[in-house]
Amino acid sequence: MSTKPFEIDQHPFGPAVGRLVHQFALLPGIGRKSAERLANHILSCSQAEAMALADAVREVKRSIRRCTVCFNLTDREVCHICSDPRRDRKLVCIVEQPKDVNSLEATSAFQGTYHVLGGHLAPLDGVGPDDLTISALMRRIRQDGVEELVMATNPTLEGDGTALFISNLLEGQPVRITRLARGIATGSVLEFANKEMLSDALRGRQTF
């Protein structure tokens, strides 16, 4: 919320439009000009169309929560992957964010389940192990008798560090730890990898 309030009040169509432009400009990848264009669209579209957008935003915040098993986003208590009996609960793929689950699911190359950390360790930004879902992961490994963990954190310094931290926690335990094959360029993020790269990386996963 860094934009100056006077801009909001000084919008030629009044503060309500100023606030809407401001709200659109807070969205990722939306600059001031795009925000003005989006606001103009809302001004000119029908009441029903505008309400459909507003209601969709509300409804998502009302209905979407974290899966109590894997912490993926879902509209149920347990997500559709964790509650699918055909998925292997002894094979767990560790990712940073819910969107990474979608990227991997799009390959159809993985029949196990997931665990969403909610980010990566970043001591300088104050993100420690307790800010991620690591203790829930440890509990899950014990309770479900997990046999293999596939590390699919981003291939960055922080992602690798987080994977290393988890593998150290599990030293001496009977869990095989692998990681995605490095078909993916170091320094990039999973979100932008294509299906082929991700399929190859899943097939070529290596012991961590």
Add this chain to the structure above:
Amino acid sequence: MSTKPFEIDQHPFGPAVGRLVHQFALLPGIGRKSAERLANHILSCSQAEAMALADAVREVKRSIRRCTVCFNLTDREVCHICSDPRRDRKLVCIVEQPKDVNSLEATSAFQGTYHVLGGHLAPLDGVGPDDLTISALMRRIRQDGVEELVMATNPTLEGDGTALFISNLLEGQPVRITRLARGIATGSVLEFANKEMLSDALRGRQTF
């Protein structure tokens, strides 16, 4: 509303997220990938941030209406330009859209008032004189004793045609009709003209 409904129901995070992605993708300039990114932002931002966006959309549709004099968008009965006693009501600038008023106001080169047509004549698309605010303009010209009309419709075939139609309606009446100087490239739209071009075009306006 042309996107197929099955995409909405098949979103991995459930139909609520699918609907939000769909709604974002309906906005101008937002593709499927951008819509996913915006939905991810809504999923990860705070409840208050998401509600601020939803409420801003609602509030704009609730509070914004057409100025009863010039048909510009406003949150009052009469817009801030029409109700400003320093603005010349006998000098009226004709534009197609409310956003064109903003572009011209940003130049500070015009001390008259505006009239927003709400588009341009387009017989092939079924837009005739009755779909624009032309009859209200004629009434206003009589009642206020307007002395000069500045045609600032877009310098396109349709914009020019609309200006010509209005000037024909006023033949024989004591109103001077001018148009913006063509510093602006024919075929482009006012929205993307910069302040300098628009200032020059206002100063160099010619008898129509």
